[in-house]
Amino acid sequence: MNAEDITGVILAGGRGSRMGGSDKGLQNFNGIPLALHTLMRLAPQVGEVLINANRNLSAYEAFGAPVWPDALPDFAGPLAGFLTGLEQCDTPFLVTVPCDTPRFPPDLVARLSSALQDQDAEIAMAAAPEEDGQLRPQPVFCLLRRELLESLVRFTHGGGRKIDAWTAQHRTALVPFDAPGDDPQAFFNANTLAELRQLEQR
Ligand SMILES: Nc1nc2c(ncn2[C@@H]2O[C@H](COP(=O)(O)OP(=O)(O)OP(=O)(O)O)[C@@H](O)[C@H]2O)c(=O)[nH]1
Numbered sequence: 001m002n003a004e005d006i007t008g009v010i011l012a013g014g015r016g017s018r019m020g021g022s023d024k025g026l027q028n029f030n031g032i033p034l035a036l037h038t039l040m041r042l043a044p045q046v047g048e049v050l051i052n053a054n055r056n057l058s059a060y061e062a063f064g065a066p067v068w069p070d071a072l073p074d075f076a077g078p079l080a081g082f083l084t085g086l087e088q089c090d091t092p093f094l095v096t097v098p099c100d101t102p103r104f105p106p107d108l109v110a111r112l113s114s115a116l117q118d119q120d121a122e123i124a125m126a127a128a129p130e131e132d133g134q135l136r137p138q139p140v141f142c143l144l145r146r147e148l149l150e151s152l153v154r155f156t157h158g159g160g161r162k163i164d165a166w167t168a169q170h171r172t173a174l175v176p177f178d179a180p181g182d183d184p185q186a187f188f189n190a191n192t193l194a195e196l197r198q199l200e201q202r
């Protein structure tokens with residue numbers, strides 16, 4: 001699989017309620033808006049990048065990538081961002097990355113792609129250790145075949161909102177990021193401003 005066959009979508013469409021309702025993707029991380037930091041880390045791994053945001057669209061447009069809001073109303077959750085990404089994706093594959101996990105692996109997409117191909121899967125989902133050291137699925141980090149659009153339209157229009165409930169309907173490869181040399185904190189995300197400041201210091 002070539003990077004050119006993959007579109008990356010940055011999920012920045014949430015409410016940010018644990019950050020006082022602020023637009024998380026526009027919060028600074030080491031002086032750079034989180035969504036722009038994510039864009040710079042993701043761009044070398046894929047052919048194209050889209051930003052999925054629901055507020056302050058012109059601020060996101062200034063980062064230089066196309067910006068698409070959710071078609072589903074009322075902040076339906078990250079799966080709404082998967083749907084937006086698949087709808088706008090012109091490549092055979094889409095990879096989803098949230099805007100609030102600034103240390104995600106620089107080889108994220110390469111490892112998801114290898115697993116998807118090796119296991120002939122429809123979806124490859126990252127799994128990584130959390131603060132307690134336990135390896136857990138990281139459902140917002142998924143590589144998807146574009147053909148899954150129809151399935152996701154059906155699922156979301158039927159009221160489905162949970163990523164893992166949808167991915168369970170498809171052949172999903174779980175891809176561990178806990179090898180020696182992997183940053184054990186790569187998948188730590190910032191839900192609060194305090195967590196964001198902690199991530200900066202690491
Ligand atoms: N497109 C889209 N993305 C969302 C939505 N809700 C959450 N996300 C994204 O999913 C990822 C994980 O979400 P959370 O950590 O819960 O972020 P959040 O919803 O902004 O924050 P909280 O309101 O504090 O839960 C983030 O990248 C969010 O931008 C939504 O309704 N639509």
Ligand SMILES: [Mg+2]
Pocket residue numbers: 014015
């Ligand atoms: Mg949320």
